[in-house]
Amino acid sequence: MFKHGDSRAVTLPAELLRELGWRDNQKVVAKKYGKGILITDWEE
Known part of the structure; x- marks a missing residue:
């Protein structure tokens, strides 16, 4: 994880x-998903 402006980024x-x-x-x-993170495609 690294800093990108005021946000954080994950490789x-x-x-x-x-x-x-x-x-x-x-x-x-x-x-947030339990003790982790769930990343999904953005839907309109």
């Missing part, structure tokens, strides 16, 4: 992103 493995079909600059939603 995800490229292989995982390819498997999910996610692209650079794709909008995602992060929610």
Whole structure:
């Protein structure tokens, strides 16, 4: 995890992103899930 302005960023493995079909600059939603974080695709 690293600081990016007032936010924090997490590096995800490229292989995982390819498997999910996610692209650079794709909008995602992060929610607290138990003691972890759930990251899902952003839906309009």
